[in-house]
Amino acid sequence: MSQPSVISMNEPVHLRAKALDKSYRKGEHKVPVLRGVDVKVNRGEFLSIVGQSGSGKSTLMHLLGLLDVPDVGEVWLEGTRIDNLPERTRDELRNNVFGFVFQFYHLLPELSLLENILSPLMIRYSIWEYLRRKSELKEQAVEIAKQVGLDHRLRHRPSELSGGEMQRAAIARALIARPNVLLADEPTGNLDSRTGGDIMELLHKLNEEQQLTILMVTHDDNIARQAERIVRLSEGRIQSLNEAAQGVA
Numbered sequence: 001m002s003q004p005s006v007i008s009m010n011e012p013v014h015l016r017a018k019a020l021d022k023s024y025r026k027g028e029h030k031v032p033v034l035r036g037v038d039v040k041v042n043r044g045e046f047l048s049i050v051g052q053s054g055s056g057k058s059t060l061m062h063l064l065g066l067l068d069v070p071d072v073g074e075v076w077l078e079g080t081r082i083d084n085l086p087e088r089t090r091d092e093l094r095n096n097v098f099g100f101v102f103q104f105y106h107l108l109p110e111l112s113l114l115e116n117i118l119s120p121l122m123i124r125y126s127i128w129e130y131l132r133r134k135s136e137l138k139e140q141a142v143e144i145a146k147q148v149g150l151d152h153r154l155r156h157r158p159s160e161l162s163g164g165e166m167q168r169a170a171i172a173r174a175l176i177a178r179p180n181v182l183l184a185d186e187p188t189g190n191l192d193s194r195t196g197g198d199i200m201e202l203l204h205k206l207n208e209e210q211q212l213t214i215l216m217v218t219h220d221d222n223i224a225r226q227a228e229r230i231v232r233l234s235e236g237r238i239q240s241l242n243e244a245a246q247g248v249a
């Protein structure tokens, strides 16, 4: 699959939400979730979006990562509006620019850890291209497994891994497609505080060493504070854009 024309791989991005509105229909009622949300994610920054359960954090992340479309408003990537692109271009962008990490890992139980890490490339390439390049792609997957500290678990199935290891595997799977932006939805939400701390350390390492832009969603203020900057979402609106993450009272 060719790369989308709006951004070249590995180019630092600058992601922006402009005046996003999103409502869901519940029976006969339209329930507003986001009401005029503006967020800017700078190149190479580690931004957390914090807010109570139901405040719309995941909804916002899904709109920024092209998993859903806003009712009103725009999403911009490096000077190009992306929310209104044709579906195929949006699919390509989603697969090439964004990496996703979720609270419950979403690993495929029947695949080994190595196969799970490789799974996005099976989608990116045609079957023939994937098979032709398999040994090179496998080497890349092993290298990324090393980066997240999992190279000793390559043949294990998800059921044989701890929660922290499954989240590391999910992060490795997101990294294999060499994303510009990592979107992490409650990445520590299912982990004890020590294991969650290890995952935060790994995210920091990726942010600092690879200048990976990270947008993390969490309901946990302590986790959110560990990012470089916090955006607080309350009742579908941004409360503070400039709250310094470190040293917040």
Ligand SMILES: Nc1ncnc2c1ncn2[C@@H]1O[C@H](COP(=O)(O)OP(=O)(O)OP(=O)(O)O)[C@@H](O)[C@H]1O
Residues within 6 Å of the ligand: 024, 025, 033, 051, 052, 053, 054, 055, 056, 057, 058, 059, 060, 219
């Ligand atoms: N696909 C959907 N259809 C209908 N309502 C939805 C849908 N997705 C989310 N909602 C509703 O929108 C509101 C915001 O949900 P969202 O998941 O974005 O919040 P959140 O802040 O991420 O919450 P949590 O921290 O509990 O995951 C909730 O009331 C939720 O029930």
